[in-house]
Amino acid sequence: MEIRVEKINKVFGEAHVLRDLSFTARPGEVLGLLGPNGAGKTTTLRMVLDIIKPDEGSILFDGQPMNRRIRAAIGYLPEERGLYQRASVYDTLLYFARLKNMSRKKAQVEAVRLLDRFDMVDRMEDAIASLSKGMQQKIQLMVALIHQPSVLILDEPFFGLDPLNQDLVRKLITQARQDKKTVILSTHQLNEAENLCDEIVLINYGRTVLQGSLSAIRERYRENLIVVEAEGNLQVLKKLEGVRKFIQERGTARLYIDERIEPQEIAEQILKMVNITRLEINRPSLNDIFLEIVQESGEAGP
Amino acid sequence: MKQFLTIASWEFWRNLRSRSFFLATFVSPVIFAGFVLIAALFYNQADVEQPRVVGCVEFNTDAYCQMLAERLNRYLTRAGTAPDLILVKIQPDTSAELAGYYQQLAELKSKHDSLDQAYNKIKQRRNYIFRQAPSRKRERLLRETYEQLHKTREERDLTEIEYNRMKAVADSLMRQALLQKADSLLMDQVIEGYLVIDPDYFVSGRVEFHSLLPISFLRIDPIRQVLQMMILEQRLQAEGITESKIQEWLRPVEILKFEVQGSQRREFNFMVSYLAPVIVVLFLFTSIFTSSGFLFNGVLSEKTNRVIELLLSSVSHLQLLAGKIVGLGCLGLFQILIWIGLTYLLTVGQVIHPDQVDFLTLRNAGLFVWYFALGYLFYASIFVGVGSLFSDPEDAHHLNQFMRILSILPVALALVVVVYPNALFVRILSFIPFLTPTIMILRTPIVDVPLLDYLLSSGVMVVSFLINIWLGGRLFRIGSLMYGKKPSWKTVFQLMRAG
Numbered sequence: 001m002e003i004r005v006e007k008i009n010k011v012f013g014e015a016h017v018l019r020d021l022s023f024t025a026r027p028g029e030v031l032g033l034l035g036p037n038g039a040g041k042t043t044t045l046r047m048v049l050d051i052i053k054p055d056e057g058s059i060l061f062d063g064q065p066m067n068r069r070i071r072a073a074i075g076y077l078p079e080e081r082g083l084y085q086r087a088s089v090y091d092t093l094l095y096f097a098r099l100k101n102m103s104r105k106k107a108q109v110e111a112v113r114l115l116d117r118f119d120m121v122d123r124m125e126d127a128i129a130s131l132s133k134g135m136q137q138k139i140q141l142m143v144a145l146i147h148q149p150s151v152l153i154l155d156e157p158f159f160g161l162d163p164l165n166q167d168l169v170r171k172l173i174t175q176a177r178q179d180k181k182t183v184i185l186s187t188h189q190l191n192e193a194e195n196l197c198d199e200i201v202l203i204n205y206g207r208t209v210l211q212g213s214l215s216a217i218r219e220r221y222r223e224n225l226i227v228v229e230a231e232g233n234l235q236v237l238k239k240l241e242g243v244r245k246f247i248q249e250r251g252t253a254r255l256y257i258d259e260r261i262e263p264q265e266i267a268e269q270i271l272k273m274v275n276i277t278r279l280e281i282n283r284p285s286l287n288d289i290f291l292e293i294v295q296e297s298g299e300a301g302p
Numbered sequence: 303m304k305q306f307l308t309i310a311s312w313e314f315w316r317n318l319r320s321r322s323f324f325l326a327t328f329v330s331p332v333i334f335a336g337f338v339l340i341a342a343l344f345y346n347q348a349d350v351e352q353p354r355v356v357g358c359v360e361f362n363t364d365a366y367c368q369m370l371a372e373r374l375n376r377y378l379t380r381a382g383t384a385p386d387l388i389l390v391k392i393q394p395d396t397s398a399e400l401a402g403y404y405q406q407l408a409e410l411k412s413k414h415d416s417l418d419q420a421y422n423k424i425k426q427r428r429n430y431i432f433r434q435a436p437s438r439k440r441e442r443l444l445r446e447t448y449e450q451l452h453k454t455r456e457e458r459d460l461t462e463i464e465y466n467r468m469k470a471v472a473d474s475l476m477r478q479a480l481l482q483k484a485d486s487l488l489m490d491q492v493i494e495g496y497l498v499i500d501p502d503y504f505v506s507g508r509v510e511f512h513s514l515l516p517i518s519f520l521r522i523d524p525i526r527q528v529l530q531m532m533i534l535e536q537r538l539q540a541e542g543i544t545e546s547k548i549q550e551w552l553r554p555v556e557i558l559k560f561e562v563q564g565s566q567r568r569e570f571n572f573m574v575s576y577l578a579p580v581i582v583v584l585f586l587f588t589s590i591f592t593s594s595g596f597l598f599n600g601v602l603s604e605k606t607n608r609v610i611e612l613l614l615s616s617v618s619h620l621q622l623l624a625g626k627i628v629g630l631g632c633l634g635l636f637q638i639l640i641w642i643g644l645t646y647l648l649t650v651g652q653v654i655h656p657d658q659v660d661f662l663t664l665r666n667a668g669l670f671v672w673y674f675a676l677g678y679l680f681y682a683s684i685f686v687g688v689g690s691l692f693s694d695p696e697d698a699h700h701l702n703q704f705m706r707i708l709s710i711l712p713v714a715l716a717l718v719v720v721v722y723p724n725a726l727f728v729r730i731l732s733f734i735p736f737l738t739p740t741i742m743i744l745r746t747p748i749v750d751v752p753l754l755d756y757l758l759s760s761g762v763m764v765v766s767f768l769i770n771i772w773l774g775g776r777l778f779r780i781g782s783l784m785y786g787k788k789p790s791w792k793t794v795f796q797l798m799r800a801g
Contacts, residue, residue: 046611046783049614049615050618051611051614051615051783052779052780052783071615071616071617072616074615076611076612076615078608078611078612078615080608080611081608082606082607082608082609083607083609084316084607084609085607086316086320087316095308095312096612096616098305098308099305099308099309099613099616099617100616101304101305143612153615
């Protein structure tokens with residue numbers, strides 16, 4: 001299911017929380033909704049889920065506005081997690097499955113299947129409160145998946161998870177992409193997004209600051225920098241053709257290359273000239289790009 | 303519709319299995335019944351096995367206390383029950399000083415009597431001498447007896463003066479001793495209070511009653527009635543009316559009390575007419591607040607647990623709200639059905655006398671359930687809005703407690719309502735939404751409530767509920783996703799406008 005968000009705006013009191021935000025999430029792709037805390041990511045997701053309405057703009061699912069069928073096709077993992085503490089694991093799964101319009105019988109089958117997949121069948125009659133935090137997080141994931149949604153909306157899915165569960169979530173996202181599901185992943189951990197997303201929408205104070213496919217963004221913000229650590233005289237590298245700026249600090253040299261020259265070519269020459277211990281063609285991280293954009297635009301506040 | 307039913311069913315079963323529901327449905331009524339039973343046992347013990355004792359103090363009157371005690375006993379046993387009030391005459395602790403006074407008084411009295419006797423004898427003798435033929439001896443005897451008579455009379459009069467003086471002192475000391483004794487008995491809780499009958503009681507018609515307990519003043523009516531009868535008899539006798547006529551005129555009237563309710567009438571019963579509606583109100587309020595309390599706590603904990611966001615991603619806020627209200631409303635109705643079933647079983651088992659629950663007709667039961675539903679919807683719609691505004695359970699519970707106190711306050715008006723169920727003031731109170739369920743439930747079994755009152759009060763409740771749920775829904779929609787700071791009044795109004 002394609003989700004098309006068109007120029008949505010939201011104002012709470014005097015705060016303009018979102019301004020003209022637009023993006024499209026496609027099946028088989030993971031769209032990363034990125035930004036620091038307070039950027040407006042959760043508000044955007046709540047509007048996609050029709051929990052709150054945008055003041056302006058539209059959100060369409062395969063060209064249709066939100067309806068009961070679409071709502072039932074979405075699996076949601078909220079940032080703020082919690083479950084009914086006194087209810088049993090099995091009852092909780094059934095209840096949320098039934099809320100997604102699943103028949104009782106199908107919900108029962110799917111609940112057991114999921115519990116088995118997450119290795120928790122023996123805990124199905126236990127109260128949620130009696131489970132460890134990690135197990136409760138697994139139940140939360142199961143609640144988002146039980147109705148086999150075609151859209152997965154994950155709000156800060158790695159938040160508060162132990163490394164094992166973090167890995168589980170990564171696998172789930174990868175699997176969802178393979179299964180041609182539409183995945184919207186909201187996170188402030190840009191390194192996670194870098195590894196998982198196909199497309200990103202980077203927002204800050206409700207405005208889009210960067211948008212597009214990850215490869216295109218990397219290309220756009222490529223910084224032709226080569227870092228070399230080597231034994232011997234590094235000054236020889238200064239004379240290489242295409243090096244526009246050379247900085248040496250003890251055994252480390254930073255070579256800024258002309259934009260028209262591929263760093264790969266220069267790297268090959270360096271290998272022939274000095275006995276290197278480290279050679280790095282620097283690719284700016286999303287974090288670096290985000291910081292650079294924010295600094296360039298001078299955006300310190302809304 | 304399917305999701306709405308799923309939510310209603312979830313809320314119903316989840317809370318039905320909770321400890322709170324069990325406590326509110328079974329334990330609270332048992333505790334309540336226990337208190338009533340203890341109070342009843344105490345009341346019976348106090349009134350039947352240990353009758354109240356009232357003292358009687360009299361000064362220079364001839365056994366009025368004794369007479370009053372006998373008449374009171376006859377008056378109280380007339381109803382066929384053992385007297386619950388006993389009157390005893392207070393006897394003083396005589397001090398040595400008082401005993402000395404009374405010794406002297408007795409001596410003076412005896413001296414006075416013997417002088418009086420001697421005086422009369424001398425007078426008789428003089429009459430006899432006077433009737434004799436004149437002679438020197440007669441003259442001499444007349445002169446001698448005149449001197450004796452004069453001397454004896456003077457001595458007798460002086461003794462009488464001395465006697466009266468001493469009697470005044472002794473009486474004063476006696477009064478003091480009697481009142482001291484009565485007070486000490488009162489302090490030692492031997493008597494509940496005491497009457498003081500002065501000699502001029504039959505003229506003034508005034509008797510004093512002293513007690514420590516305020517309640518005693520409300521319970522001396524039988525004594526007042528018997529004293530009234532006695533004074534009437536005394537006055538009628540003084541007017542020369544014969545004893546048999548007096549007895550005939552003063553024969554007590556027996557009033558058979560019947561309550562008229564529409565075309566029905568039944569013998570008056572305090573339990574049925576006054577106590578039962580109050581008990582019903584207390585039970586219905588327990589039910590209203592069990593259900594709306596679950597709703598309040600549910601909304602609050604879903605917000606605190608952050609489950610609310612998961613729920614709102616699956617259903618609309620209106621479906622969620624309606625499912626919760628209907629599910630928990632059904633739980634409240636189920637609770638009432640349990641109580642009606644238990645009452646029926648207790649009646650069949652003759653633990654409760656059928657007369658005591660004969661107000662629970664099908665019509666009244668229907669009206670109770672109707673006003674429960676209206677009351678529940680009214681309070682639930684407020685609670686849901688308020689519950690969604692808070693994220694700190696402590697703040698919310700304080701507000702919840704305040705609301706409960708506010709809403710149970712109408713029970714304090716019960717006394718006015720059961721005494722004047724159709725008064726204009728009470729009718730006006732019936733149309734104030736916060737009070738409507740209580741007042742209408744109190745009025746229904748007592749009096750034939752005008753149809754207009756049922757229609758108008760129901761209309762007011764329905765309109766109030768619709769307004770509340772509209773506002774509550776708006777608050778819930780936004781408030782349930784607000785975390786952190788306490789909402790100000792300004793924020794609340796903004797949410798209501800924006801919702």
